[in-house]
Structure formats: C-alpha cells, structure tokens
Amino acid sequence: MTETAAPTSELKIAVVGCGVWGGNHIRTLAGLGALGAVCDRNPEKANEKVAEFGGKALSFEDMLADEGIDGVVLALPPHEHAEAALQVIAAGKHVLVEKPIALSVADARRVVEAAEASGLLAMTGHVLRYHPAFEALTDLAAGGQLGEIKYVHSHRLGLGRFHSENDALWDIAPHDLSLIMALTGERPDAVHGEGSAVLNHLSDFAHLHLSFPSGVRGHVFTSRLNPYRERRLTVIGSKAMAVFEDMEPWDKKLALYHHEVWEDETGFQSKMVDPEYIAIDEGMPLTRELEHFLHCIATGEAPRTPVADGLAVIEILSKGTVTHD
Numbered sequence: 001m002t003e004t005a006a007p008t009s010e011l012k013i014a015v016v017g018c019g020v021w022g023g024n025h026i027r028t029l030a031g032l033g034a035l036g037a038v039c040d041r042n043p044e045k046a047n048e049k050v051a052e053f054g055g056k057a058l059s060f061e062d063m064l065a066d067e068g069i070d071g072v073v074l075a076l077p078p079h080e081h082a083e084a085a086l087q088v089i090a091a092g093k094h095v096l097v098e099k100p101i102a103l104s105v106a107d108a109r110r111v112v113e114a115a116e117a118s119g120l121l122a123m124t125g126h127v128l129r130y131h132p133a134f135e136a137l138t139d140l141a142a143g144g145q146l147g148e149i150k151y152v153h154s155h156r157l158g159l160g161r162f163h164s165e166n167d168a169l170w171d172i173a174p175h176d177l178s179l180i181m182a183l184t185g186e187r188p189d190a191v192h193g194e195g196s197a198v199l200n201h202l203s204d205f206a207h208l209h210l211s212f213p214s215g216v217r218g219h220v221f222t223s224r225l226n227p228y229r230e231r232r233l234t235v236i237g238s239k240a241m242a243v244f245e246d247m248e249p250w251d252k253k254l255a256l257y258h259h260e261v262w263e264d265e266t267g268f269q270s271k272m273v274d275p276e277y278i279a280i281d282e283g284m285p286l287t288r289e290l291e292h293f294l295h296c297i298a299t300g301e302a303p304r305t306p307v308a309d310g311l312a313v314i315e316i317l318s319k320g321t322v323t324h325d
Contacts, residue, residue, distance in 0.1 A: 012036025147239030
C-alpha cells in the first residue's frame with residue numbers, strides 16, 4: 001500500500017453522493033476536520049451541503065483532478081459504485097466504497113484487482129465492523145469466553161429504504177455477512193437463499209442459510225417490510241451465548257448468557273440464567289470507521305475492511321440469490 005506522509009489532521013476527503021448515507025459521511029468528515037469536497041450529479045445539493053458543512057462543491061471530474069483531495073467516499077446507488085471506484089483509483093486517490101461495492105462478482109473483482117495493482121487504500125463501508133459492541137463481541141469470542149462457535153444468526157428488520165435496483169437481501173444482508181465472517185474467520189462453503197416479493201418483483205423478505213467449512217452453521221434474515229425494527233446478532237457457543245442487539249441502550253447492547261445445557265439419562269436438560277451485560281465504550285460506528293480510513297491513509301496500515309471483504313460478500317449474495325415463494 002502506498003504510504004502518505006500527511007498526518008491525519010491534514011488529509012482531505014471528498015464525498016460523492018448527497019443522499020441519506022452520503023449526508024452522514026459529509027457531516028462526520030466535517031466534524032473530523034477532513035471534509036475536502038462534495039460531489040453530486042445535482043450541483044444544488046452539493047452546494048447546500050458545502051454551505052452547511054464546508055469544503056467545496058466540485059464535479060466528479062474536477063474532484064478527480066484536484067491534487068488537494070487525498071481520498072474519496074463513494075455513497076452512490078450500488079450499481080454505480082464499481083465504475084466510480086475504478087475511476088477514483090485510476091486518479092491515484094484512496095477510496096472507501098459503501099456497501100455493496102458492486103452488483104456483480106465480476107465488477108467487484110475488478111475493483112479489488114485495480115486496488116491491489118495501484119497500492120492504494122481501498123476500503124468497504126461495512127460500518128458495523130466498527131461498532132464498539134461488535135468489537136467487544138469479537139473480543140469475547142477471541143478470548144474463548146464463548147467456547148467453540150456453533151451457530152450464528154442475525155435478524156435485521158425494518159420498514160422502508162426501498163430501492164429500484166436491489167432487494168432486501170442485497171441492501172441489508174451485507175452488514176451481517178461481514179460480521180459473521182469476521183466472527184468465524186472463514187467464508188461459507190454452502191449458501192441457500194429464500195425470499196418473498198410482496199410489493200413488486202424484488203424480495204422484501206429474504207433468508208440466507210449458511211454452512212462453513214469448520215462446521216459452523218448460521219442464517220441471515222432481512223426484511224424491509226416489517227412493522228418493527230430489529231438489529232440482532234446472536235452467537236451460540238459451546239460455553240456461552242452472546243447477543244448484540246443494537247436497538248437496546250448502550251448498557252444493554254451486548255449480553256452474555258451462561259445458560260447451561262447438559263445430557264443425562266432422560267435426555268437433554270437446560271437451565272436459563274439472567275444475562276450478563278458487557279460494558280462497552282460508547283462511540284459512533286461511522287465516526288470510528290472514517291477515523292480508521294484516515295489513519296490507514298496516513299500510516300499505510302492495512303484496513304480492517306478492505307474491498308476484498310466486499311467482494312466476498314458479493315460472492316455470497318450471488319450464490320444465495322433468493323428463489324421467491
């Protein structure tokens with residue numbers, strides 16, 4: 001990876017896309033003192049963001065040519081991510097591509113190969129990997145407190161965020177697939193998907209069933225047509241169980257359960273106990289992700305979530321393309 005001598009405080013990042021998530025990046029980078037430019041196909045939107053948060057409004061082409069821009073965040077419709085990322089890399093700038101980084105394995109692989117050839121930093125926007133509760137969960141797993149991981153399942157449900165290009169699986173599941181692969185340290189070798197299209201031809205509900213080489217099993221359930229919000233990741237281990245529930249307050253986001261399960265002459269028995277809530281430091285995942293992006297640009301350190309992780313997620317999604325009931 002190409003290293004830069006510039007300290008983090010001097011780096012300037014451009015954000016391409018002024019939608020909801022692009023707006024979050026713009027606000028966060030401004031707070032970090034690193035917002036350099038804003039780009040949008042609608043110049044009025046870019047000008048509005050610049051008036052509120054600073055930086056300068058540029059066309060995409062002018063931004064690529066601006067030597068004062070060190071890195072770029074791409075927060076575009078997913079079908080535009082790959083081509084835009086390739087142009088950013090060709091211009092010699094570091095890049096953070098929001099998920100999914102492409103809508104095909106071939107396009108995602110092109111981004112990964114271009115980044116590797118360039119030596120530039122190229123990250124995927126798997127923001128929940130930077131959540132303090134998930135970091136604490138990975139520490140529990142790495143420290144052996146859960147024992148051997150046997151099963152992992154996630155439920156990410158809510159109402160809205162409808163897209164014309166991608167369904168609930170492609171829009172929502174990348175978050176949890178990234179988390180599950182980080183916990184297991186491996187990619188699934190078997191994937192099966194099932195979905196239900198309620199509003200049109202795109203799935204509004206989707207299930208992915210996963211099997212891993214080590215024997216770990218899991219599933220991912222996503223919905224954009226659900227009456228309540230749920231953001232839960234559950235890990236079943238041989239010693240304990242853990243639940244990361246992002247809808248809970250900070251002091252209850254990560255729960256550790258020391259339930260007991262044993263077998264006697266009459267069969268399997270169990271005993272439930274109250275959860276132990278793990279203390280975690282509060283912090284905004286997006287802020288931590290962007291701080292990591294800036295840190296890796298400044299130091300040349302390998303990112304926690306490289307675009308290769310984004311490619312792995314696309315490969316899983318492609319294998320698990322849902323069949324509608």
